[in-house]
Amino acid sequence: MRSMTLLTVLILVGAGTASGQRTAQEIIDHVDRIMRGESSRGVATMDVVTENWERSMTMEVWSLGTEYSLIRITAPKKEEGTATLMADDEIWNYLPRVDRTIKIPASMMMGAWMGSHFTNDDLVKESRLIEDYDIEVSHDGDREGVRVWELTLTPKEEAAVVWGRIEYQVRQNDWMPTWARYYDEDGALVRTMSFSDYRQMGGRLVPAVMELIPEDKPEERTLVRYTELEFDIDIDENFFSLRALRSGGR
Amino acid sequence: MRAGPWWRIGWRNLGRNRRRTLITMGGLAFGYLAVVLLVAWMEGLTAEMIDSATRTLSGQLQVHDMEYRPERKIYDTIGDRDGTDVDALVSEVAADPLVVAAAPRVYAGGLVSSGQATTAGLLMGIDPEREQQVSNILNAVIEGRPPQAGSNDIVIGIEMARQLAVGIGGEVILVVPAADGSMGNDLYTVVGIFSSGLAELDASYAMMPMESLQFLTALAPDRVHEIAASVDDAWLAPQAAERIAARLALDELGIEVEPWTRLRPEMLDYAQLAQAWNGVIIFIVFAIAIFGVANTMLMATYERRREIAVMLALGTTPFAVVRSVLAEALCLGAISIGIGAALTLPLMLWFYNAPPDLSWLYGDFTMLGALIRPVLRVEWNPGMWFWSGVALLITTLVAALYPAARAARIPPADTLSGL
Numbered sequence: 001m002r003s004m005t006l007l008t009v010l011i012l013v014g015a016g017t018a019s020g021q022r023t024a025q026e027i028i029d030h031v032d033r034i035m036r037g038e039s040s041r042g043v044a045t046m047d048v049v050t051e052n053w054e055r056s057m058t059m060e061v062w063s064l065g066t067e068y069s070l071i072r073i074t075a076p077k078k079e080e081g082t083a084t085l086m087a088d089d090e091i092w093n094y095l096p097r098v099d100r101t102i103k104i105p106a107s108m109m110m111g112a113w114m115g116s117h118f119t120n121d122d123l124v125k126e127s128r129l130i131e132d133y134d135i136e137v138s139h140d141g142d143r144e145g146v147r148v149w150e151l152t153l154t155p156k157e158e159a160a161v162v163w164g165r166i167e168y169q170v171r172q173n174d175w176m177p178t179w180a181r182y183y184d185e186d187g188a189l190v191r192t193m194s195f196s197d198y199r200q201m202g203g204r205l206v207p208a209v210m211e212l213i214p215e216d217k218p219e220e221r222t223l224v225r226y227t228e229l230e231f232d233i234d235i236d237e238n239f240f241s242l243r244a245l246r247s248g249g250r
Numbered sequence: 251m252r253a254g255p256w257w258r259i260g261w262r263n264l265g266r267n268r269r270r271t272l273i274t275m276g277g278l279a280f281g282y283l284a285v286v287l288l289v290a291w292m293e294g295l296t297a298e299m300i301d302s303a304t305r306t307l308s309g310q311l312q313v314h315d316m317e318y319r320p321e322r323k324i325y326d327t328i329g330d331r332d333g334t335d336v337d338a339l340v341s342e343v344a345a346d347p348l349v350v351a352a353a354p355r356v357y358a359g360g361l362v363s364s365g366q367a368t369t370a371g372l373l374m375g376i377d378p379e380r381e382q383q384v385s386n387i388l389n390a391v392i393e394g395r396p397p398q399a400g401s402n403d404i405v406i407g408i409e410m411a412r413q414l415a416v417g418i419g420g421e422v423i424l425v426v427p428a429a430d431g432s433m434g435n436d437l438y439t440v441v442g443i444f445s446s447g448l449a450e451l452d453a454s455y456a457m458m459p460m461e462s463l464q465f466l467t468a469l470a471p472d473r474v475h476e477i478a479a480s481v482d483d484a485w486l487a488p489q490a491a492e493r494i495a496a497r498l499a500l501d502e503l504g505i506e507v508e509p510w511t512r513l514r515p516e517m518l519d520y521a522q523l524a525q526a527w528n529g530v531i532i533f534i535v536f537a538i539a540i541f542g543v544a545n546t547m548l549m550a551t552y553e554r555r556r557e558i559a560v561m562l563a564l565g566t567t568p569f570a571v572v573r574s575v576l577a578e579a580l581c582l583g584a585i586s587i588g589i590g591a592a593l594t595l596p597l598m599l600w601f602y603n604a605p606p607d608l609s610w611l612y613g614d615f616t617m618l619g620a621l622i623r624p625v626l627r628v629e630w631n632p633g634m635w636f637w638s639g640v641a642l643l644i645t646t647l648v649a650a651l652y653p654a655a656r657a658a659r660i661p662p663a664d665t666l667s668g669l
Contacts, residue, residue, distance in 0.1 A: 052325045053431040078432055093425065095435045100423050102363035107370055115431040 024135040024151050027170050031177045032066075032129055034206055037231035039064045042201075043074075047223045048116045057114065062233075066128065068240035073114070084113070084123065085245045091120050094245045101245055110162065117191065117212045117222040121162060132159035133166065147172040163190075174198070174205055189215045201229035256570060260577030263550065264585075274546045275586040278642065281539045282590030283597070285638050289528045290598065293629035294605075295622070296524045300484045303517055303620035304510045306446055307455075309353075309384045309478030310487035311494075311509045313343060318475060319506075324358055324429050324467060326475070328505055333472030340380070342498060343479050343507075348490035351383030352479040356460050358467045360426030360434075362406070364414040371410065371456045373426065375463030375474075384480045387444060387457065394418040394442035399459045405442035407452035416440055424456075428468035436466055447614050447621040484510065516618055532638070536645045543649035547579060551657040558657050559665035568658035575657050579650030583643045591639070598635075601628040 035042075042061045048054065057076065063069040072083040081096035091104040104111070109121040129135075132155055139150035153166040164185035169178045180193045191214045195207035211223045238244065264271050304310045317326040328334050336354050344352040356375030361368050378396045382388050388396040388405070397403035404422060406414075416422060420440045428434040438458060446452055464471055481487045487509035495507040511518040551558065558571055605625040612624040 048431060050431065052429070055431045082433065095423065095425065095433075097435055098423055098437045100363070100437070102361060102368050102423055102425060103366065104361070105368045105370065108361065108368075112427065114433060115427055 024137045024149075025130055027137075027149055027151060027175065028133075028135050028153070028168065029130050030175050031168065031170060034177075034204070035226075035229075036063050036066070037202075037204075039233050039235055040202070040229065040231050041233050041235075042226050042230070043228040044224050044226045046114075046116060047221075047225075048114075049222075050115075050220045051217065055115070062235060062239065064235060064237065064240060068237065069123070070240055070245070071123075079114075082114075083245055085240060085242070086124050087240050089124050091123060092242060092245060099246070101242055117214055117220065129153060129166070132156060132161050138167070143169070148178065176205065176207060191215055197225070201226060202231045204229075204231060256573040257577045257581075259574040260579075261581050263554070263574070263578045264581055267550070267553075270546060270549070271582065274542060274582060275589060277542050278539055278583065278586030278646065279590035279593060281535045282587055282638060282642055283594045285532055285535045285642075286590075286594050286635055287597065287601075287628070288531050289634060289638075290601070290628035290631060291626060292524050292528050292531070293631060294627035296521045297484075297629055298622050298625075298627055299617055299620045300510070300517060300521065302622060303514060303618070304484055304487075305386050305480070306390075306448065306621065307385050307387050307451065308510065308513065310481040310484050311349075311479050311491045311507060312513060313339070313477040313479075313494075313505055313507050314475065316504050316506050319508075322357065322475070324427070324469070324475075327469065327473035328475065328477070329473075329503055331473075333470050334474075334503065336472055336474050336477075339498075340477055343477055343494055346479075346490050346494050346497075348481050348483075348486050349494075350480045350482055351380060352477055353377050353380035353384040354460060354474040355381075355476040355478060356463045356467070356469065356473075357475045358426045358463060360424055362410065362414065362456060363423045363425065364416040364420060367414045369410060369413050370454065371406075371424075372454050373424065373463055373466075374455060374457045375460035376457050377460055381457075384478050387446060387451075387455075388442075390444040390446045391442040392445045394440070396442055397457060397459050398441075400461065401459060402436065402438045402462055403441040403458060404438040405444055405457045406440060407455055408443050408445040409449065409453035410456065411440070411443045413453070418443065424466060426467055428466070429473075430468040432468060434466040434468060438462075448616060448619065450619070481509075487511065514618075517620070520618060532641070536641060539642065539645050540649040543579060543582070543646045544652060546582075547575060547650045547653035548656070550578070551575060551653045555657070555660050555665050558660050559662040562660065563662040563666065571658045572654040575654035576647060576650050579646045579654075580643065583646030586646075587639045587642055590642075591635070594635070598628060598630075601626055602630055 040063045043058070044061060045056060045058050047056045057079065058074045060072045060074055061069065067088060069086045070083060073079045073081065083094040085092040085094070092101050093104065094101045104120050110119050112118070113120050113123060133153035134156055135151055135153050137149050138152040139148070141147065149170045149172060151168045151170065153168065155161045155163065163182050164187060165183040167181045170176065171178060176198050177195045179195065181189055182191050184190050191212060193210060193212045195210055197209040198205055198207050201208065206226070206229060208226045209223065211221055213221045313328065315326045315328050315330060325331070328339065340352045340354055343349060354377055358373045360371060360373055362371035378388065378399055382396070391405060392408070394405070397405050411417065414422065418440055422438050422440060424436055424438055426434040460474070461471060464473065481490050488511050491507045491509040498505070498507070561571065562568065605627040608624040608626065614624065615622050
């Protein structure tokens with residue numbers, strides 16, 4: 001259903017505006033889908049460095065379309081089994097220690113996810129870029145000898161988003177993102193995400209490493225590295241249910 | 251009565267027109283009553299606000315790590331990462347002669363969840379025994395009981411209980427970002443529900459044994475965020491804070507000792523504003539008194555102008571006339587204050603010992619985040635009563651100066667010849 005609507009929007013937008021706009025949409029749509037496919041499963045490590053502590057977590061990640069994803073922590077021991085389910089804009093956490101699930105309230109969507117620099121909001125909103133933002137190519141040419149597009153995403157009027165503007169840089173030769181910069185409503189840079197270590201995983205070229213650095217604390221960072229990634233696996237919506245979340249997803 | 255002739259003349263003149271004298275005295279007495287009562291009420295309101303603000307939860311003074319306020323990060327415990335000997339520090343603070351009791355506290359922000367409902371909560375780890383001597387929050391438990399040390403008991407506000415649809419014996423899940431970056435989570439049993447009357451407190455605060463919250467947030471037992479202390483007279487808190495600060499080697503520990511006047515400067519501002527208002531009230535009442543007395547004395551001296559003319563014609567000095575008029579005013583003032591005090595004291599005693607409760611008229615209300623009970627509470631301030639009396643006496647004297655001067659300048663011949 002969603003992809004149908006999306007397609008309609010794309011066609012309408014494409015017909016109505018210059019082809020540059022259409023290209024911009026396509027680029028971001030492509031970036032959006034790189035790590036996802038129709039469905040996906042991956043294993044990633046997340047290293048979080050803050051001024052107060054450093055820690056590393058390993059997790060398993062599943063996704064289905066743009067609506068569903070599930071993250072289950074596999075290490076360290078203290079948090080093994082902790083899981084986060086994203087379904088229909090809602091986030092649920094499963095806490096194995098107390099064997100309970102809790103829903104993250106709307107007021108906590110900007111809270112940190114698992115102590116990282118990602119917010120809960122990031123987990124549900126990142127997949128909606130082409131729906132929530134007007135996108136245009138702000139630069140088409142060389143940057144340090146590499147042909148890139150730079151795209152500026154400004155939120156649509158009715159979109160409930162937290163950023164004032166997002167900028168993406170995407171390489172033209174392989175449509176790989178190199179960085180994304182997030183600005184607040186006053187136009188100040190809040191954080192930068194950089195992509196690196198492009199490699200073939202699950203039959204696709206993907207950036208295996210994503211690093212998020214908050215602008216106000218440049219010595220802090222969250223680094224996510226995918227060690228396994230496979231696409232179009234055999235899972236359905238039942239996999240992303242609360243019952244499955246509780247029972248361990250197997 | 252053994253007094254000079256001018257006093258006797260002044261005193262007797264009061265009896266010339268008794269009704270007028272009594273009315274004037276009544277006015278002055280009522281003025282005195284009004285000043286004392288209004289100021290006492292204003293002070294009562296301020297005291298009620300400060301009491302409520304400091305006794306409900308915060309205490310009259312607090313000890314923190316220097317970095318702790320205003321961000322209140324979980325890492326900034328007293329003594330920083332190394333922590334401190336909490337018991338020793340608490341005893342040290344409690345040892346100050348003005349301090350009644352001191353209690354350690356640990357804070358954390360997290361999610362409180364029950365069934366489908368989840369809300370953000372401010373979690374407060376307390377020492378239940380010592381906390382009861384510092385703040386009233388555990389006395390505000392209207393259902394159930396305070397948390398017990400060494401348990402997973404939790405006491406939540408009445409509004410949070412409503413939002414979470416949980417009652418006594420119910421189970422809540424706490425999820426808290428811990429100091430080591432992990433997500434602390436555990437099950438707690440609701441053993442008490444408090445109602446402080448302050449919406450913010452009732453909706454977001456939750457109290458549990460300190461060790462339990464320290465464990466949840468991966469803080470060592472020697473790491474606390476705050477030591478709160480109670481001081482009986484809130485106005486002495488700055489003095490106590492200064493003395494404690496002087497005794498503890500602050501720089502070495504990197505801590506600060508702050509009385510409520512610095513933690514809640516807006517409250518101090520309000521108290522000072524209220525004091526300024528008292529000045530305005532006093533000024534207005536006394537200004538009215540001045541005109542009242544001046545009018546009476548002008549009338550009295552005008553009626554007596556022939557008599558004064560005779561006195562002057564017989565060789566009385568104008569200064570003696572002034573003295574007699576001033577003596578009259580002074581007697582008037584003194585008796586008025588006597589009547590005023592006789593009316594005011596019983597009223598003050600009554601208001602002080604059994605402040606009239608207006609809760610049938612108004613509900614509780616909040617001011618600057620402090621809960622005010624609708625009672626006509628007064629402050630016991632004998633110094634203020636004394637000085638009000640003195641001020642009123644001076645006022646009557648000042649008011650009599652002009653009539654006295656006029657009386658002294660009555661031309662004897664013209665007046666006596668009927669001009």
